[in-house]
Amino acid sequence: MKTLNVNLGDRSYPIFIGQDLLDDAQLFSQFATSSASFIVTNTTVEPLYADRLEASLKANGQQVIRIVLPDGESFKTWETLQTIFTGLLESNADRKATIFALGGGVIGDMAGFAAASYMRGIKFVQIPTTLLSQVDSSVGGKTGINHPLGKNMIGAFYQPIAVIIDLKTLLTLPKRELAAGLAEVVKHGAIADHLFLDWIESNAAALNNYDLSCLEHVVVKSCEIKSAVVAQDEKESGVRAHLNFGHTFGHAIETGMGYGEWLHGEAVGCGMAIAAELSVQLGYLSLEDKNRLIRIIQTLHLPTKAPQWDTSKYLSYMSHDKKAESGQIKYIVLEELGQAKVQKVDDDLVISTLKVAGAI
Structure with a gap:
């Protein structure tokens, strides 16, 4: 133990x-x-x-x-x-x-x-x-x-x-539930530890096949990362917001589809793909790293294509995000793999990102 x-x-x-x-x-x-x-x-x-x-x-x-x-x-x-x-x-x-x-x-x-x-x-x-x-x-x-x-x-x-x-x-766990959990594992690597992300990529097949030693590693590592973040910022006034990478878009998908249609982790996996595209649009993340992150998500049997809705539906659901301040949404983006930041983004750039991602 x-x-x-x-x-x-x-x-x-x-x-x-x-x-x-x-x-x-x-x-x-x-x-x-x-x-x-x-x-x-x-x-x-x-x-x-x-x-x-x-x-x-x-x-x-x-x-x-x-x-x-x-x-x-x-x-x-x-x-x-x-x-x-x-x-x-x-x-x-x-x-x-x-x-x-x-x-x-x-x-x-x-x-x-x-x-x-x-x-x-x-x-x-x-x-x-x-x-x-x-x-x-x-x-x-x-x-x-x-x-x-x-x-x-x-x-x-x-x-x-x-x-x-x-x-x-x-x-x-059913395979779909296992995959949903792996989305949050990928998130931890994407925002905080690029070497952990490398490990996930190398061990994806074992994780998909319920290898307990590999699963133990991702549970321990994820708990270490999250515990360190929570100890710094218990009530999400700063760095803890990074743990919401992919969640602003993901929560919109969950809410808009009706709770339970998409599992939380499935929506987060897709949300991370969109957030990675936003990171590219902002000039932070390289196209190569965005594509790599999307490949890792897909290798773990998670969706990366969002439901197609009109612009107002996405913006409406995202406006209820807990990180919004004075009506403006704050997004979690990647400066590079393993390093996240909070960013305010104009709606025009968000709409452009959703178009590139095929969501609208």
């Missing part, structure tokens, strides 16, 4: 990465509480992993209550969030209760938001079971839900007390 740390002063927490950690009752013993433990999961993950997690918690004398949500991005809503609150209230959960978020990014975001809100804050532990949540969404304390007008626009920064990553849960 490898242990990393997210350094946030009195809100610091460990990230445990290894195999069969769901069965490690001793590991879970440090999160035992005098109150109940709540497993928040979904209908897909529950039959796969909830019994094992519950057994580890009960081995430490915990009362365990499950709250099972429907599976999918389309359920990341107020209505589904209320299901968590109802389960907590019906069980008389008090301030010493702990939520264990067992699932992918949707579960982690909603369970974290519920933990941030219930009785003004209770403890929660992230137990991500998808690659995307293991390399990205479980670390950093972003929680929230979607709105029909914008993705993740309602939420809170609220840190878990730990992240527990059992790598073997990746073996039950």
